Amino acid sequence: MHQNQTKYNYKRSNMLKIKNLHASVEGEEILKGINLEINPGEVHAIMGPNGSGKSTLASVIAGNEDFEVTDGDILFEKSNISELSPDERAHKGIFLSFQYPVEIPGVSVTNFIKTSINQVRKSRGQEDMPANEMLKKIREKSALLEMDRKFLSRSLNDGFSGGEKKRNEIFQMAMLEPKLAILDETDSGLDIDALRIVSEGVNRLRTNENATLVITHYQRLLDYIVPDVVHVLLDGKIVKTGDKELAKELEERGYDWLKEESTAKV
Amino acid sequence: MSLKDKLISSFLAFEENIDLENDIHTQRDSAIKYFENTGFPTKKDEAWKYTSLNSILKEDYSIFPKKEFALDYKDVKKYFIHDIDTYTIVFVDGIYSSHLSSTTHDKFDACLMSSALNKAKYKSIIDTYFNKATPEDSLVSLNTAFTREGAYIRVPKNVAAEKPVQIINFSTGSETALMVQPRNLIIAEDGSQLQIIERHQSLTDNAVLTNSVTEVFVGKNANVDYYKIQNDKTSASLIDSTYVKQDRDSVASVHTFSLGGKLTRNNLNFYQNGENINSILKGVTILEDKQHVDHNTLVHHQQPNCESHQDYKGIFSDKSVGVFNGKVYVDKIAQKTDAYQSNNNILIDDTSTCNSKPQLEIFADDVKCSHGCTIGQLDNEALYYLQTRGIPYKEARALLMFAFANNVLDSVKIPEIKKRITKQIALKIGVELGFDL
Ligand SMILES: Nc1ncnc2c1ncn2[C@@H]1O[C@H](COP(=O)(O)OP(=O)(O)OP(=O)(O)O)[C@@H](O)[C@H]1O
Ligand SMILES: [Mg+2]
Numbered sequence: 001m002h003q004n005q006t007k008y009n010y011k012r013s014n015m016l017k018i019k020n021l022h023a024s025v026e027g028e029e030i031l032k033g034i035n036l037e038i039n040p041g042e043v044h045a046i047m048g049p050n051g052s053g054k055s056t057l058a059s060v061i062a063g064n065e066d067f068e069v070t071d072g073d074i075l076f077e078k079s080n081i082s083e084l085s086p087d088e089r090a091h092k093g094i095f096l097s098f099q100y101p102v103e104i105p106g107v108s109v110t111n112f113i114k115t116s117i118n119q120v121r122k123s124r125g126q127e128d129m130p131a132n133e134m135l136k137k138i139r140e141k142s143a144l145l146e147m148d149r150k151f152l153s154r155s156l157n158d159g160f161s162g163g164e165k166k167r168n169e170i171f172q173m174a175m176l177e178p179k180l181a182i183l184d185e186t187d188s189g190l191d192i193d194a195l196r197i198v199s200e201g202v203n204r205l206r207t208n209e210n211a212t213l214v215i216t217h218y219q220r221l222l223d224y225i226v227p228d229v230v231h232v233l234l235d236g237k238i239v240k241t242g243d244k245e246l247a248k249e250l251e252e253r254g255y256d257w258l259k260e261e262s263t264a265k266v
Numbered sequence: 267m268s269l270k271d272k273l274i275s276s277f278l279a280f281e282e283n284i285d286l287e288n289d290i291h292t293q294r295d296s297a298i299k300y301f302e303n304t305g306f307p308t309k310k311d312e313a314w315k316y317t318s319l320n321s322i323l324k325e326d327y328s329i330f331p332k333k334e335f336a337l338d339y340k341d342v343k344k345y346f347i348h349d350i351d352t353y354t355i356v357f358v359d360g361i362y363s364s365h366l367s368s369t370t371h372d373k374f375d376a377c378l379m380s381s382a383l384n385k386a387k388y389k390s391i392i393d394t395y396f397n398k399a400t401p402e403d404s405l406v407s408l409n410t411a412f413t414r415e416g417a418y419i420r421v422p423k424n425v426a427a428e429k430p431v432q433i434i435n436f437s438t439g440s441e442t443a444l445m446v447q448p449r450n451l452i453i454a455e456d457g458s459q460l461q462i463i464e465r466h467q468s469l470t471d472n473a474v475l476t477n478s479v480t481e482v483f484v485g486k487n488a489n490v491d492y493y494k495i496q497n498d499k500t501s502a503s504l505i506d507s508t509y510v511k512q513d514r515d516s517v518a519s520v521h522t523f524s525l526g527g528k529l530t531r532n533n534l535n536f537y538q539n540g541e542n543i544n545s546i547l548k549g550v551t552i553l554e555d556k557q558h559v560d561h562n563t564l565v566h567h568q569q570p571n572c573e574s575h576q577d578y579k580g581i582f583s584d585k586s587v588g589v590f591n592g593k594v595y596v597d598k599i600a601q602k603t604d605a606y607q608s609n610n611n612i613l614i615d616d617t618s619t620c621n622s623k624p625q626l627e628i629f630a631d632d633v634k635c636s637h638g639c640t641i642g643q644l645d646n647e648a649l650y651y652l653q654t655r656g657i658p659y660k661e662a663r664a665l666l667m668f669a670f671a672n673n674v675l676d677s678v679k680i681p682e683i684k685k686r687i688t689k690q691i692a693l694k695i696g697v698e699l700g701f702d703l
Contacts, residue, residue, distance in 0.1 A: 062654050
């Protein structure tokens with residue numbers, strides 16, 4: 001096992017534990033036995049070639065019913081969440097920043113985030129957040145991400161540029177304060193300044209209690225959000241796990257050497 | 267006896283009770299003849315292809331209610347937009363109810379069609395406007411033949427009506443089946459402004475058939491906003507024919523909220539008689555339980571440099587039927603026309619159906635005309651996205667349905683109406699919403 005992982009293991013039990021996860025879509029197996037453990041306070045990165053299954057893994061953790069889990073378990077804070085709907089998983093504190101956020105014309109960002117927060121509170125038996133508290137929080141978090149206030153009254157993602165959509169995803173994350181945030185290629189589409197602002201936002205939200213799983217193709221993001229553990233996903237399997245140096249190695253060498261290694265193993 | 271025969275023989279009795287000296291007697295006479303020749307429309311008529319009147323014409327309707335029925339305001343208050351100050355013109359079983367109404371003659375006239383038709387001082391206006399915006403049509407003719415009561419509103423030049431006018435037609439069910447034929451005449455003179463709210467409401471489960479005709483004249487530079495709230499019982503059917511005639515530089519909008527009723531047919535027609543006219547036609551239709559709504563619109567661009575915007579949204583479930591037939595005519599002279607039409611529909615289940623038929627006839631060459639219609643289901647990806655934000659399936663669906671209808675509500679200028687419709691939609695979807703739109 002790798003040092004970074006063991007280093008944190010003694011602290012407390014896993015936040016997320018994925019055991020031998022197999023998932024398929026339309027009869028085709030995409031995830032072919034994933035094992036992954038993430039502890040509170042950790043940042044994990046998943047890298048891997050296009051089509052290797054990174055977004056699929058993120059979707060399956062978030063509860064997307066388009067994917068059928070054919071084997072294995074997903075444990076979140078020790079309880080099996082495989083049967084839970086996406087909203088129930090969100091209530092438990094799982095958040096997915098989408099690679100391709102969905103456009104929803106007719107719902108303003110503000111009304112959407114209010115609904116979202118109050119539904120999460122409701123699931124925990126709490127009252128709606130008082131309006132002034134909500135407003136204050138929206139101000140604070142949109143400032144954190146240096147978001148233009150005019151986005152808040154616009155329809156959700158409707159006509160947003162690629163980068164604006166990503167920033168809006170992290171704004172939602174900041175509002176919801178999840179335990180586990182999965183960021184699927186949040187860096188793609190962001191300009192250089194936006195990448196810094198969004199990364200700093202993510203870092204500012206980090207605590208010893210929450211964890212982050214970043215999916216990315218580029219070292220650049222990992223310069224800002226420094227991972228404790230890096231995994232390489234290849235054809236539906238995690239073929240290598242290492243520390244942040246692994247990401248740098250991938251940047252230099254690409255994935256071919258790992259493909260050879262993994263076929264050689266078989 | 268068929269309803270047609272019954273109507274024709276009733277006409278004789280009706281004529282006996284009214285003043286034969288009146289000029290409109292001849293109009294009534296030729297109207298009933300036209301109806302006698304044409305009869306009710308059938309599915310063979312192109313414009314009625316998807317809507318059959320057969321089932322509603324079977325009832326044995328009373329043409330004239332036998333007795334007046336007094337309603338208590340407190341029992342019907344909820345059907346009024348009562349949280350804002352308005353003038354009201356209220357009819358109960360087709361008969362004017364003075365104690366439920368508050369009419370005016372101060373800055374403008376908001377009163378009764380019967381007085382406009384019978385009093386000498388209105389004669390020149392009636393001669394100029396009455397039955398002048400309507401084309402030859404069997405249902406309009408039938409209404410003209412029996413024209414007796416309705417709302418008469420006239421806003422003089424450069425006057426802005428200081429409050430909206432509500433026109434409410436109640437039917438009480440004192441007859442087992444009742445047919446009513448309201449006739450409204452609305453004149454907004456040059457530079458005037460007017461807002462109207464209209465509602466037809468049945469109070470029992472007895473059958474009602476309303477054949478309503480409204481003529482709206484919008485003068486130069488005038489502005490008229492018309493809101494039609496259709497949220498009736500499943501025993502009530504409505505055929506609404508509204509004709510809007512606009513002069514240059516005017517803006518007129520009609521919003522139609524079709525949230526309930528057995529069968530509703532909206533014939534909504536705009537005629538642009540000058541340059542720089544804007545015509546706005548918007549509709550939200552949410553149906554279930556075998557209800558049927560047919561929007562049949564026409565915008566006739568007869569002059570250059572005008573706009574029209576049509577936006578109709580429908581959500582259908584549980585054996586309900588939606589029809590949209592949108593005609594846009596652009597005359598050869600009407601260069602630089604900008605005509606937009608969109609009709610989007612969501613079928614919640616596979617028992618409901620929807621027919622959408624745009625019909626564009628464009629004879630000018632320098633125009634911008636766009637139209638689009640979609641029939642689909644709720645976007646599953648959007649549902650999933652909302653769920654990942656902790657919004658449960660049912661609430662996510664409601665949010666999406668709202669979102670879908672929202673841009674139609676966006677252009678509603680009276681906040682109380684917007685609130686009311688939002689609430690009614692929430693009620694229909696069966697969800698308590700924690701947000702305002
Ligand atoms: N809904 C779907 N239907 C069919 N195939 C799918 C579906 N979703 C994903 N796939 C397939 O599963 C495989 C993995 O896709 P996934 O989106 O997880 O890749 P990824 O690793 O995120 O790639 P990228 O780096 O390009 O984002 C791909 O071959 C993709 O075509
Ligand atoms: Mg992906």
